[in-house]
Amino acid sequence: MRNLRDIPYINNLSEEEIFNIEVAARVCPFKTNNYVVEKLIDWENYADDPLFLLNFPQKNMLLPHFFDELSDDVRMGNEERIKTTVRKIHYSMNPHPAGQLKYNVPTLNGKKLKGLQHKYHETVLVFPKRGQTCHAYCTFCFRWPQFTGYSELKMGLSDVNVLLEYLKYHPEVTDLLYTGGDPLVMKASTLEEFILPVIEADLPGLQNIRIGSRVLTYWPYRFLTDKDSKELLGLFTRIVRSGKHLAFMAHFNHPKELETEEVQEAIARIRETGAEIRTQSPLLRNINDDPDIWIQMWHKQVELGCIPYYMFVVRDTGAQHYFGVPLVEAYEIYREAFKAVSGLARTVRGPSMSATPGKIMITGTPEIRGEKVIALTMIQARNPDWVLKPFFAEYNRSAYWIDDLTPAFDKEYFFFEKPEMEFEYFIKNLFG
Numbered sequence: 001m002r003n004l005r006d007i008p009y010i011n012n013l014s015e016e017e018i019f020n021i022e023v024a025a026r027v028c029p030f031k032t033n034n035y036v037v038e039k040l041i042d043w044e045n046y047a048d049d050p051l052f053l054l055n056f057p058q059k060n061m062l063l064p065h066f067f068d069e070l071s072d073d074v075r076m077g078n079e080e081r082i083k084t085t086v087r088k089i090h091y092s093m094n095p096h097p098a099g100q101l102k103y104n105v106p107t108l109n110g111k112k113l114k115g116l117q118h119k120y121h122e123t124v125l126v127f128p129k130r131g132q133t134c135h136a137y138c139t140f141c142f143r144w145p146q147f148t149g150y151s152e153l154k155m156g157l158s159d160v161n162v163l164l165e166y167l168k169y170h171p172e173v174t175d176l177l178y179t180g181g182d183p184l185v186m187k188a189s190t191l192e193e194f195i196l197p198v199i200e201a202d203l204p205g206l207q208n209i210r211i212g213s214r215v216l217t218y219w220p221y222r223f224l225t226d227k228d229s230k231e232l233l234g235l236f237t238r239i240v241r242s243g244k245h246l247a248f249m250a251h252f253n254h255p256k257e258l259e260t261e262e263v264q265e266a267i268a269r270i271r272e273t274g275a276e277i278r279t280q281s282p283l284l285r286n287i288n289d290d291p292d293i294w295i296q297m298w299h300k301q302v303e304l305g306c307i308p309y310y311m312f313v314v315r316d317t318g319a320q321h322y323f324g325v326p327l328v329e330a331y332e333i334y335r336e337a338f339k340a341v342s343g344l345a346r347t348v349r350g351p352s353m354s355a356t357p358g359k360i361m362i363t364g365t366p367e368i369r370g371e372k373v374i375a376l377t378m379i380q381a382r383n384p385d386w387v388l389k390p391f392f393a394e395y396n397r398s399a400y401w402i403d404d405l406t407p408a409f410d411k412e413y414f415f416f417e418k419p420e421m422e423f424e425y426f427i428k429n430l431f432g
């Protein structure tokens with residue numbers, strides 16, 4: 001469903017509310033489906049309903065001056081102006097954060113490989129071309145350039161042989177992470193074309209196949225009643241039987257997403273194949289910025305046999321002014337929730353920022369020799385040598401991202417920003 005007015009419950013909203021969503025949806029791509037609308041959203045209390053806010057773009061997800069400009073254009077019905085304004089807003093929203101296009105695209109024989117990203121040694125991200133959409137779109141999503149038709153910003157792998165060739169030269173890769181969009185929008189037979197050849201290639205270093213997906217939230221029928229549900233589960237079984245670890249990286253933002261019979265049955269079926277389900281979510285203002293929500297979510301996940309994996313800091317892209325939670329507060333929420341769950345849920349790590357140098361985690365706010373600071377460390381890094389080195393920033397309750405932080409103790413740089421570090425790494429990469 002892409003047309004708001006086709007949704008029966010939309011009559012619960014005022015004409016103005018509907019218009020506001022229509023305006024915001026010009027910027028944040030909108031797509032939903034009957035599972036989300038009928039089983040997840042509470043239409044009696046839609047205004048505060050997390051699933052409604054996750055799926056239906058809101059007026060205040062745009063900065064006020066942008067919203068006013070765009071709503072004027074929409075009222076005038078001037079499609080040319082609408083297009084220009086939308087483009088301007090999109091480019092103000094940092095479409096490819098963390099150097100995604102600049103640093104992470106790998107090359108082979110001097111040619112850039114579209115549809116792959118290789119940032120951390122062990123893991124290659126695979127973006128199959130036909131998986132560059134989702135069953136429904138999240139309003140906070142940082143991958144929206146892939147859905148909004150900017151050709152220069154689109155990614156996608158169409159030929160699995162490119163991946164195979166690349167892996168031959170990269171024996172350090174243990175993990176492939178199939179991502180998107182959502183790779184599980186693809187037919188099982190299409191997904192198979194991207195996975196089976198890799199498994200059959202008998203690459204000695206390859207251990208883990210990961211599939212990153214939000215399908216359990218948005219379309220659990222993928223494992224229940226879709227035409228090729230059995231085939232998809234069969235593919236999972238084949239991956240596991242081949243001796244690879246299959247990790248289903250499930251994306252859940254709220255405990256409500258785990259409550260339906262459908263999602264619980266889908267989780268059970270995935271687990272029967274021998275795949276493990278690991279869960280991750282960003283911490284989002286207005287959606288899950290409360291430790292109790294995370295406690296409930298992690299409890300339920302462990303109960304259903306899923307393994308909590310990451311809590312992310314929402315990226316410096318898209319509607320960050322609406323969804324962003326400052327780093328210190330994110331740490332406090334994480335700690336409050338972590339304190340209250342058993343060790344089985346403490347597999348979760350965070351709050352973590354996927355920033356240009358790596359995944360940066362906030363580990364505390366200690367006072368060191370009279371100076372209150374933010375303690376940080378990297379749990380993943382472009383340069384593996386940077387992992388788990390503690391470093392410190394000046395205490396700042398209004399910082400939302402690493403760029404907002406200043407090194408503590410009068411240092412000029414964070415250790416990974418030193419020009420000679422960059423140079424050393426550049427040289428190392430140049431000569432293999």
Ligand SMILES: *Cc1c(COP(=O)(O)O)cnc(C)c1O
Nearest residue numbers: 117119120123125354359379380
């Ligand atoms: C998070 C991430 C990975 C996976 O990291 P793990 O810590 O192994 O889960 C791989 N590549 C990129 C670009 C990532 O952001």
Ligand code: SF4
Nearest residue numbers: 134137138141181214
């Ligand atoms: S499912 Fe993932 S990629 Fe798709 S819109 Fe949501 S966050 Fe973005």
